């Protein structure tokens with residue numbers, strides 16, 4: 001199966017489904033997608049569609065009730081199974097705050113896990129002005145999603161208030177940000193690159209990543225690499241955060257003019273910015289049509305909480321050597337003949353990439 005077809009984009013809830021459809025449209029329809037909602041009206045704009053809780057809610061939506069959303073998913077989430085053939089990773093997009101996004105997402109993640117499919121969740125967190133109840137529900141759901149999903153990214157809508165005072169613009173920015181983070185995976189798999197990732201490697205990286213943050217920048221001009229690095233390092237996603245960064249996935253997307261030294265500046269600079277030992281994966285995408293003359297740099301950071309960083313480290317699965325695996329939040333080190341297989345080959349073998 002084509003690498004990009006082994007990733008499924010699932011939109012949950014009304015806004016989540018709409019965002020998933022918009023992302024697919026913006027990506028020339030070339031994303032394998034499924035939309036799930038308790039509101040039958042969503043089916044008119046989103047295809048393929050799975051109605052959740054048809055018996056219980058009669059296609060009228062969960063009305064902001066996350067318990068109703070959860071029960072609806074319990075009732076009918078297995079209807080997505082016919083869309084899972086060959087799927088190796090699921091990327092879920094949703095908005096917390098509604099009953100379906102808030103209630104059905106966790107059930108969807110758990111269902112996929114039972115099928116052996118890791119989930120990466122991208123979710124917006126409601127504006128404060130939407131009310132204390134929505135905020136509280138969203139926060140409690142976030143924690144459960146963080147625990148259940150293999151990787152999760154949350155975008156607080158409040159943060160966008162610093163960028164615009166206009167409601168529509170704020171939602172547009174949120175959508176654009178989700179689109180950047182989500183389509184990054186497809187771009188990594190679909191386009192050729194000098195340092196490539198395939199679906200299995202991506203699954204390996206993300207299936208144990210934990211809570212994440214991401215930043216994406218685009219630059220052009222003579223100093224584009226230096227500028228990309230500076231902007232990445234000063235973005236709240238990279239400079240903020242309370243936990244220890246355990247793993248970074250760095251992507252550099254550019255046209256035919258990408259220079260080795262530029263890869264060194266961005267990837268090397270990002271890596272050096274963190275003193276903690278961590279896993280670092282780099283992928284480059286060569287896409288002259290989309291990025292000719294420019295560089296797009298994406299940094300996904302996965303971190304542990306302060307408690308996890310000071311807590312016990314898991315033991316090795318294979319060797320039982322007790323070797324620490326500092327690089328992942330939820331995993332044990334995979335030791336084989338004394339080597340930590342979770343380290344990229346070029347690091348284990350000491351191969352220089354020129355930075």
Ligand SMILES: Nc1nc2c(ncn2[C@@H]2O[C@H](COP(=O)(O)OP(=O)(O)OP(=O)(O)O)[C@@H](O)[C@H]2O)c(=O)[nH]1
Pocket residue numbers: 012013014015016037038039061062063064065069095096097098099100101102124125126127130134157171174175
């Ligand atoms: N990013 C984004 N978020 C939205 C948009 N519209 C609403 N939201 C957010 O999404 C939350 C509600 O999501 P909905 O999709 O309406 O709710 P739902 O998941 O369908 O749940 P129910 O309608 O209760 O079944 C709100 O609290 C908002 O924070 C949008 O256009 N874009």
Ligand SMILES: [Mg+2]
Pocket residue numbers: 013014015039061062098100
């Ligand atoms: Mg709805």
